[in-house]
Amino acid sequence: MTKSIFFSLLFSFLFINLHAQQSELSVEKIMQDPKWMGTFPSNVKWDQNSNGIYFNYNKDADPSDSLYRVQLANPKKIEKVSWTEEKDIDFSRGTYNKSKTKKIYSKGNTLVILDIKSGKEIELLQFPKNIGSPNFLANEDWIAFEADNNAYIYSQESGILKKLTQIQSGDESKKKDPKSSDKASYLEAENLKLLSVVKEREDKNETSKTIREARKGKETYTYYTGDNHVNNLRISPDAKYVTFMLFQRGKSAATIVPNYIDASSYTKNLNTRSKVGDDETKAELAIYNIEKDTVYKVQTNSLPGITDLPDYVKDYPDKEWEAKEREVITSQAYFSDNGQYAIVNVRSKDNKDRWIAKLDLSNGELSILDRQRDEAWIAGPGIGWSMGGGTMGWLPDNKHIYFQSEATGYSHLYLLDVTNGKKKALTSGDFEVFDPFISNDQKSWYLTTSEVGPGERHFYKMPLMGGKMEQLTSMTGNNDVTLSPDEKHLAILHSYSNQPWELYYKKNTTKAEAVQLTSGQSDVFKSYNWRDPQLITFKAEDGAQVPARLYVPEASVNNNAAVIFVHGAGYLQNVHKWWSSYFREYMFHNLLTDLGYTVIDIDYRGSAGYGRDWRTGIYRHMGGKDLSDQVDGANYLVENYGVDKDKIGIYGGSYGGFITLMALFNEADTFTSGAALRSVTDWAHYNHGYTSNILNEPFNDPIAYERSSPIYFAEGLKGNLLIAHGMVDVNVHFQDVVRLSQRLIELGKDNWEMAVYPAEDHGFVEPSSWTDEYKRILKLFNSTLVEDKKD
Template sequence: MRIHLPLLAILLLWSVESIAQSTLSVESIMRDPKWMGSFPSGARWSEDSNTIYFNYNPDDNPADSLYKITLDQPALIQKVSLAEEKSLSRSQASFNQAKDQRIYVENGREIWLENLSKGSKKVILEWHTRLSNPNFLADENFISFVSEQNIFVLTSATGAVKRITQISTGNAPSNPNDKKSEKTEKGFLESENLKLLEVVNERQKKDELRKAYREATRSESDDFTYYTGGKNPANLQLSPDARFASFSLYSSSSNKNTKVPDYVAASGYTEDLNSRPKVGTNPTKTEIGIYDLTRDTVYFISTENLPGLKDQPDYLADYPDRELEEKDREVALFGPVFSPDGSKAIVQARSFDNKDRWIAELDLLTGELIPLDRQRDEAWIAGPGIGWTFSGGTLGWLPDSEHIYFQSEESGYSHLYLVNVATKEKSALTQGEFEVFDPFISKDQKSWYLTTSEVDPGERHFYKMPLMGGKMERLTSMTGNNEVRLSPDEKKLAILHSYSNRPTELFLKDNKAKAQEVQLTQGQSEEFKAYSWRDPEIIRFEARDGANVPARIYTPDPEKKNGAAVIFVHGAGYLQNVHKWWSSYFREYMFHNLLTDLGYTVLDIDYRASAGYGRDWRTGIYRHMGGKDLSDQTDGAKHLIDNYGVDPDKIGIYGGSYGGFITLMALFTEPDVFKSGAALRSVTDWAHYNHGYTSNILNNPEDDPIAYRRSSPIYFAEGLQGNLLIAHGMVDVNVHFQDVVRLSQRLIELGKDNWEMAVYPVEDHGFVEPSSWTDEYKRILKLFNSTLLDE
């Protein structure tokens, strides 16, 4: 018997390994992605609508280069020369209303005018110092630009330049009438120096000439100057009718940045990397000034007319003993956005707690706001096209200068709306249980082009719709993601298309619904095509609260099935991974194919907080990360047990970033469900993460400690029973290495011995080195094989 026992063990091991094999390996799939082939990105058109430019790398160079395909030779892919690529560059470009002329900046000091219909261009201004932000005014014979923190206007026909604003970053003189003479007597040393050194003397003369030129371009009304008191004006713009200017002043907060030590810096010394502050910090404050060029005065936008400024959030009901001070909430402003004729303007305001967004008309004569739309969300304002604190998202004017457009989640999904600023009448241009992305107005200003998820949450298609609303005409037909670039003449679509098991390729199509797409690139390598990549089935399972949760499932061949399952948790929180296009998690996708080959069942869930399913799904984690987002994982595990023959004692879980956080919460609070987990680059304490993301979901830690306490894994570490792998980059400036250092100390103090940590000294949040990816995923595979499979 002593002879046969080792033999029996060998036979059993051979039996398991004969089933658990794959043509894939961690080493092969975690190589530099170039092994997969070259896939186009960043498609754009030439101005004559004859050439498509895109980033590509068919020659296996160290990085992508610019390539092109011309419509007269669509089968020929040509690399763009450096000279041609440089000729395509247009810095700070803007178009006239008809889009047949373009102005842009060259060398930081020149404005060029390009006639797109004739294919000609010329310099219309050579300026003495740096300039920026050139724009056509309503009268397109005039062009505004910014220089030396002031606005100037160029008459394109004559080259004459006039300074429009008088803004100084200094302090106002105590007595404006007591102006000191700028001429001072030269001292002995200066006089002698200028006599002796000719070059120095010539330079001073040139400086005096430049100063005289600048003075000559001052506006005639030199009596008025606005002094900012040391603040630098930003976002200077001139209304299209040249009646008003606007600018922003920022009051930066004194937030303390964090430091991330780099132990493998090239210098050989440990160097500190500057990183973001932690949540709960004071946000930057903004003021927007209106410069009335007729009345020579400056005044600032007032927010006091915005409804609900004193409204307190509902969560404060959890703190009944707290004394609340009744005061206006602070807001951040974006704009103004001027109407095409310049007679009107709108502004977007966001409360600092991000529970309110207002869109208001600006009374340009007083600086007061006239509310047009208020979106209130007791969780937080967000969603496609909604924008962020200092971003307007989808926001602008129709050509009639009477209607504004914007996106809102008022219906529960992000849709496109119009408001008539005169009547305040609002209408929804799109509606339904789907979302709208990247709408823009056609060249003839009669239609909208937009992308939506109307067909399915897991698909994106391109549409055309009448400007004032109506039936949407779908212009793309390929299942998956269709990222469209419309040619300038609006006759052709360049489409970056991908499917679940096929990476992105470039297609061309006429701008007609029934036209056929023509594939222009074939980027997959022979090695990549040699494997039959799975097209995961999209399913929905019922959560404990009755919600239908979308997921991707990978099922093994029956003869290979080992009864074990792995649940993958995508990162970012607000991100979609259950869809019909090539995933940004392509390494994980390939790893799931490998796991399925080995007999695992793999489930990839768009849990609560994922993108693509509307407002209620997006905000499902408000004030409790590790609540519904985690229960969706446990309900997914139950679905596998009930419907796919998975052994309840053989379920693992893994993910990175937010997925790492969920993995920790799963192992700490649901130890009976998950036997093993790999937590990668994980948040362990939300009070240590950044402000912009975390404060939306959990409010500020000093204001809502309950939310932070129940959402942070470090408070639940005593619940660990299963097997835990922690992996983290040591120079992660997003989720700091400090997070897992603090957690590891807590696990040590709790006497836990069923965990291990792998650290990666050269990696930031997103790993770069193939060796790091390989090492990490070999450890993950070893964890699952050693703890979930029968010995």
């Protein structure tokens, strides 16, 4: 055997062995029913007396999760709650009184009060209609509630029930014309003239009617809602006012998604959402003045900046822009406990302004307390959407309100004195605040923050007027805390990067140790050594530090190829130290790494968790910085991890699918192959609520849509593209990829293929669909990034 033949055979052996690299994992294993992984707790709740923790679980291998509990008296015992007991438990209902000794709630049409200490329920009232939103008034003898879109109050002591409002749907009924037809009038007149007895009786009837009308006095006031629906009916603590939202969805054109495999064997059309720019919803806040027995609407036309034009109009110098009053949506009214004040949150429908205002209940006028303007769009943790105010309410002193704002670039908690307008930040720094609430004794805040780092979440306690935060959790990762009603214990859902969620509890002190209550991983799941991906940052072309999760293969199997994963939702965080909602993709990345791929998962511009500037980095150009972050990530791998620049693939679903298309169309020199799953191809065809915030409206800002939509760049495709989409996707419609496929056909592109899934919506549910899709993705990468590069 010559030396050349020997080395040739040796090289062939090494190459075959390298590319035959195996893994304990397989697509079939990863994508099967998630039950194979084990059972993990969710939806944690405490009982009323803080004695037990309830949660959804599946310890007994039922067809679906059931309700389980752990009693603090015996925390090692996990027991299933019987069906007969479960049907009588409703953890979500109820409003406490100030001292939190009682709770009021409804069971259908029955008003019920609960004594917290004894656990005794008392039925106060049975009503003909279902009762909603019961709560205590300032005088806690009185209970306020809503039924059939009207407000009522009930006295526990006297048993008196009062109806405060008279609200009725539709238009005021037209009074019948008292005049009868000519023919009928003639006959009636002749009858009365001829028959004197009948005439006498008719005269008596008319006299009696006149007397009855005089005695009745003023006609009862009724407010007719017309075409509006009533939402968020709220009764002031002094029962002098009732506020309610008048909501009208409008007649936006719905789009159709055909279901080709309906059980009937006929194609059935699913009516789904309208498209961006087609939004006719209207919402107004109305006030029912009980003493004056009248209704008037909250006036928003004097809001500062209500006629301001957005900055992007400068890109359209040939278009005339009218500075007119913008449409707004007003939140429910938030009343101070004594009923003296009320505030509202007002959002412009273009979402560039948010006003917090004091509401004069006597006339519906607003006095501005705070205005936040964002030339991109208002958002962030605790800031709320649409008709909601987000984190908002009153301190017990009845003069300070609290809310969250991104005024500093990160969402923080603020106080504002409504008597003098002074504002104070309770938290500050390059981190975000989540879900703050006030303690039972009303002396402290409880809140979750990312202060330790954007990849962790911890639970804190802080003085009510601000001060040092006391960290109450210590386990690295995410600590999702449910505080017991007596505030003595924490129930903690905790997970780490490679450890799914488990339930813990601990005493409500900094020094107490957390005790693990569940251990749900199956033996087969635990048998694999799941990777703890590295959390890194790399430098983007504009100097920003971009966060990422990195999976690096062993040197012995490294194939010098890389795969970039693009998470969906746009505004979502996936670079963190807790168990990902993309758990299937996480497991797929472990499989890819076993096979020799370097994998990177990037929190590109637009992702959550990094403040306002990161969140709005995609404004008016999706496929701009969010795409260049992927390119910079690819270059980082080439420069630092020996990745071959011609062996880089990219994939993702929904927004990730959109970025994948933009990558293959606009950055063909960087990406050899890509798999675009359930992807938006033309943003003018997506929904209004999400898209209009980022790209405005297509008829007002066509520049933003044309530079952000992949269908306009399809001629740039050079690499290998897999398109996969569910045919009954009511979020990103199948029409998106049908239109794109026609465009690719017309362009003469032949380096793409499409897989369709007739039974799947936007989020796949069938293991067979997941398996088929990811086998295709793996085949794409293996065949185009590794096998095609043998030379």
